[in-house]
Amino acid sequence: MNIKVNRILFGLFIILLHSCQKKIGPEDVPVTSLSLLDSATAVSEKVKPLMEGVYSIRGDISNFGQDMVLKWNGASLSGFSSKNSSYIVLKSGEKNGNLYFEGYWRYAESQQTGLISLTLEKDNGASDLMIGKKPASIKIKGTLWDSKTYFNFEMNYIRPLSVHSKAFYIIGHRCGGRNSDRLPASENSLKMIPLSEQLGANAIETDVQLTKDGVPVLFHDDYLSTRLINETYMIGQIRDYTFAQLRALCTLKDGQKIPTLEEALEVVVDKTNLKLVWLDIKGTDVIKALAPLQTKYMNRALITGKKLDILIGLPDETNFNEYVGLNISQNHPAICELNEDFVRSAQAGFWAPRWSLGLLTDRVKQMQKEGVKTFIWTLDNTQLVKRYLATDEFDGFCTNYPSIVAYEYYSN
């Protein structure tokens, strides 16, 4: 074959590759029609800290690894395992002295999912837990549905969750994950915020843009497109449309409306225990518009007894200059993605270098000496998560897969 023919075949191959992309977006999770939780009461708060820990898994299932981290988030119990980056999200209830859990399992990096239920019987540790006593052993019986087959398995308590010397932030990117991560809610949406906690996050990063009439809303992309919204007739930028137009005429992929920053912060304060919100600024003049909301919701969190940091993101020099020009660093904490000199100039209490810059050991230590917390972004690969965690340097990771970071952090 001559060179021309080879070139044509190569071109065809590239086109073929492009055509083989799959449809990926928010996906529903399975819901059971026969609930064990009917007529069950809420699980006592005494149970939760005693039950959290690392459990071994035995049985015929191959969906998870050899162990699983179980962690409570309000009334919901989550589990994180190593194999296939799997996680479970369960509702809970107490009935006849037994504890019941049901929900779904999912692989973080694929679309495989199914139903799962757990039972902790009174004789297997539930009785002791309910009176606030640590039982000698905890044995949980489980059933997992994979396609049309079900498998029984058993989980046994091995050890408590790892305790680390300093507070660590698992920051859910775009409120917990991207649309392409097949989560049951759209990225940067109100439903995603409480879901991020169930996925293992204790903080979120979100993207803020201004509408034409100056309302800060959550939206990542430069342009509206069917990657994030359902409607085809809106293809401009967020700032091209008024808030009324955006709210009335378009919906996110899972049917929710595009949220305002105020609505999102309200959910964070009132419905979650998240410790930190990182506002990634998109565009100009956003900082001035969101600063009053930052103050309002940090104060509101304080009143309700929560310690919540809301940080203004400074991703580039334009936003840095705007922030410095407003002279608000005293009362409006910021997180700067530029180098250390910019962090110092902005008097930002947080630094966020990109993970691809490497471990930055000396530079991170220096910033921490100066009282600056350092977060790395966006860390999704399991091996990298392990490597960065092993250094024990960073104060937090921003990730699209909080469940992976949660497993590695709490199990080691």
Place this chain on the structure above:
Amino acid sequence: MNIIRINKSTKFYMNFRINQSPKTNFKMKSIVVLLSALFSCHWMQAQSNRGEITNPLYTISIHGDVGFLKMLAQSGVLKKQSNLSYSFGALWEPGHLLNIGIESGFLILEKRSVEKMNTDFGTTNFKASLTSIPAIVVFNMKLHKLNLYGGLGASYTTSSIEAFDLKTITSRWLYTYYAALGYSYPFHRFGIGLKGSIYSFSKLNKTDVSIMLDLSFDVLNW
């Protein structure tokens, strides 16, 4: 009523990694790939038979089409609206099996109108339209009496939204895939026929189909 026109920079979206194509796009692109493969095979055959063509005839033809265009929903179900659209193009026929040309036009991809629509912000009349001016490199091949077309290019796509007494117009370039099948009855240097086309646009993740009356004219023969 305020009318605002926003001229966008012609940012070209070629980031394949974040482009989420639906099944309709996949099918459309597969068709383009198959057609391209078919063209390539015939082109290679034509190349190998080059010496046998004793009297090559070179032709440049132009054509214009008018007809209806419908947007396919992601589920593959036809939406109700179909809109009058136009296309035109030129084709160089170098005497081989594969011809090459350019294709453009004015396509009304979507048009909708709702009177007295209830929203959280009160009642409003709502009008929306999405139009496109494609610029596509087209490959054409005659298969028996049918004309096969396949092409790639970009479309200058404009969205117009009218609601709450405000009209907003925005435009941007989108990647475009094109495939068509037509029949043309020759009459001296003219041709008249029908052409069915499909267009697929990046970022919209939707496919449009059209049936158009096709008029062609051989401008130059040598």
